[in-house]
Amino acid sequence: MLKWFNRQEETARVEKGLDKTRQSLFGTLHKFFLGKRTIDDSFLDDLEDSLISGDVGVKTTLEIIDRLRERVSKNAFTSEKELIEQLHETISDSLKSGMKGVETFDQFMEQVSMKKPFVILIVGVNGVGKTTTIGKLASRFNKLGKKVVLGAADTFRAAAADQLEIWAKRAEVRIVLHQDGADPAAVAFDTVQSALARNEDVVLIDTAGRLHNKLHLMDELNKIQRSVEKILPGAPHEVFLVLDASTGQNALVQAREFSKVVRISGLVLTKLDGTAKGGIVLGICNELKTPVRFIGVGEQIEDLRPFDPEIFVDALFEGTGKA
Ligand code: GDP
Ligand code: MG
Numbered sequence: 001m002l003k004w005f006n007r008q009e010e011t012a013r014v015e016k017g018l019d020k021t022r023q024s025l026f027g028t029l030h031k032f033f034l035g036k037r038t039i040d041d042s043f044l045d046d047l048e049d050s051l052i053s054g055d056v057g058v059k060t061t062l063e064i065i066d067r068l069r070e071r072v073s074k075n076a077f078t079s080e081k082e083l084i085e086q087l088h089e090t091i092s093d094s095l096k097s098g099m100k101g102v103e104t105f106d107q108f109m110e111q112v113s114m115k116k117p118f119v120i121l122i123v124g125v126n127g128v129g130k131t132t133t134i135g136k137l138a139s140r141f142n143k144l145g146k147k148v149v150l151g152a153a154d155t156f157r158a159a160a161a162d163q164l165e166i167w168a169k170r171a172e173v174r175i176v177l178h179q180d181g182a183d184p185a186a187v188a189f190d191t192v193q194s195a196l197a198r199n200e201d202v203v204l205i206d207t208a209g210r211l212h213n214k215l216h217l218m219d220e221l222n223k224i225q226r227s228v229e230k231i232l233p234g235a236p237h238e239v240f241l242v243l244d245a246s247t248g249q250n251a252l253v254q255a256r257e258f259s260k261v262v263r264i265s266g267l268v269l270t271k272l273d274g275t276a277k278g279g280i281v282l283g284i285c286n287e288l289k290t291p292v293r294f295i296g297v298g299e300q301i302e303d304l305r306p307f308d309p310e311i312f313v314d315a316l317f318e319g320t321g322k323a
Contacts, residue, residue, distance in 0.1 A: 010306075011311050014295070014311055014315040016273070017273040017295070018278055018312075020276040021054060022318065025279055028046075029320060039069070048062075048065055054278070055249060057282075057286075071090055095286070095309045103291055105308065108291075112201075117149075117195040118238075119237050120137070120237065121221075121236040124243060125254060126209040129268075129270035130154075130209060136301050139301045140302075142173050148173040149173060149174045149176060149191060150174070150175040151175075151205040153207050154209075155178060156208040157180075164206050171301070185220070185226070185227040188228050189227040196232065203235075205224070225262060238266055240293060243284075245277055245278055246271045249280065267290055281307075295307050
């Protein structure tokens with residue numbers, strides 16, 4: 001079984017990446033607790049404000065509050081530490097129930113090993129971190145012994161292919177490039193075809209994300225998807241939608257829009273390191289029945305981490321009294 005990283009290293013990176021979100025969600029928690037032995041409405045109101053301003057989203061926040069109220073009415077607590085434990089478990093339950101039925105990370109990695117080439121199409125609006133994510137994925141798959149090829153199907157801007165080429169060099173993987181303005185579906189087709197011919201393992205296809213002409217973009221993604229399927233039935237095996245966590249609730253809106261035209265099978269949430277809006281991960285897991293596959297916690301090649309709900313929640317609570 002292919003392992004991305006070891007758990008200990010994982011936890012440390014994610015903890016650090018969530019510093020700002022943790023501060024935003026729970027930084028004022030101590031204040032609410034002062035001298036309390038029961039949770040009263042004012043405590044729940046404070047917590048609600050905190051979760052909503054941390055971009056957890058209204059629906060998920062209310063569910064968490066309800067779950068907490070129920071849990072605490074059943075299990076008495078005597079200290080702040082115990083109450084934090086209850087909150088930790090409540091959020092953990094909420095995340096797990098949101099992810100019920102979705103494929104786990106290990107199952108995803110198993111699929112990668114079973115299909116050759118395994119084709120992943122990467123979509124999302126401009127600037128969210130698609131190209132960077134592809135570079136990080138390529139590097140990691142390469143280190144895991146997979147033969148990787150990148151397809152530069154963002155042919156709209158010359159700079160886009162150049163940027164992907166830089167990542168290909170850095171990750172030491174092959175890249176398929178056409179001229180600027182070439183048909184993105186043709187690039188995707190050629191990339192998969194050449195991967196088949198060379199017996200390569202993983203194909204990562206970059207796409208354009210311009211939104212000013214949404215209809216055109218969505219049409220283009222559809223065409224890319226179809227052309228990949230034509231050369232390799234069943235492909236793309238995954239379509240990852242990249243979302244910038246720092247856009248908070250807007251990320252949810254983008255996810256709904258893209259889902260209307262492409263079959264999104266996994267999400268990548270980038271830039272968690274720079275934002276206090278990381279609570280959006282909880283909202284996304286709860287509201288979209290699509291697994292968060294990776295999280296981006298920095299600009300370095302190793303800053304793409306598999307999303308593990310347990311590690312994520314533990315990291316959120318790190319230092320708050322529970323951990
Ligand atoms: P694209 O337009 O979707 O392809 O986005 P790019 O890959 O070009 O990334 C846009 C910017 O976001 C770049 O400056 C990246 O370095 C930055 N970026 C991407 N992922 C992360 C992340 O996880 N953390 C941080 N801090 N920056 C990121
Ligand atoms: Mg790009």
